[in-house]
Amino acid sequence: MPELPEVETVRRGLEPAMLGQVLARVEQRRPDLRFPLPEHFVERLTGRRVEGLSRRAKYLIADLDDGEALIMHLGMSGRFVVEAPGTPPTEPGAYYNEIGRHLQHDHVVFHLGSGARVTYNDVRRFGFMDLLPRADLETSKHFAGMGIEPLGNELSGEVLARLFAGKLAPLKAALLDQRLVAGLGNIYVCEALFRAGLHPEAAAGTIATPTGRPREAAHALAQIIREVLDEAVAAGGSTLRDFAHADGSLGYFQHRFKVYDREGEPCVTPGCGGLVKRLVQSGRSTFYCESCQPKR
């Protein structure tokens, strides 16, 4: 489900509810998500105060007052729901609630000191959580080797060119590779390549000279990635199928998609006249305009 803009939207929804709050009670309703939940998960969280809530790529990180950090990844279908103090618990056995949440997939519930509830729900269970000392984060398996943060200052035409130089893998695959740039997913890669006028099957190395210097396309692509992500964050992410904010409201960037999920539709570029095509790369759908994004 969530790419960087959706995760950032979730973070902004959780922060006011969780920051400074004590995890008064924690419910763990199953032993695992994608991976087993950490050893003694409930015991290690209960009574801890949340001192910070940050994001790195598609990960959420809650800093706890004992020096540990709770790492949370939403996978494809993970979502958080914040419920105000006094909200009655969901009906036992209820299948589906008014905001389209499959209640049987509520896996972890944080009961906060304020009386509010924060529930992690994940239908496909590709999400995961981990708990480790804050000091070990950078060297942990989650973050060691992770690529640059696309909304940080590191992303530039120079850096992108250096990362992609000599690569024969298609641009689409290189942009999805979290070891290079961390946080992009299928939607925003499609949208960025469209705006940059680059064919998704072009070799990633074509944006650089053989020595790793940026060509014009590298500067354009770096700039466009920022723009697309900034716009999507401002729009509260994209809601397809089941993404919702922590308060149940919806993102609306999906209305601004130019190519994603628009196979067969005419290109939106004035006077273009091309059609949006779909192809499969590494098992994932790619959408692009046959005319605006020529093969070379």
Next chain:
DNA sequence: AAGAACTCCTGTTGGC
């Protein structure tokens, strides 16, 4: 060793 394919899981959708 890079790049592609397969895998985890459940729910929805579209074609017959």
Next chain:
DNA sequence: TGCCAACAGGAGTTCT
């Protein structure tokens, strides 16, 4: 109407 294959925002593991 029903059935079922294809597909879904991710990414670790296994192949070629």
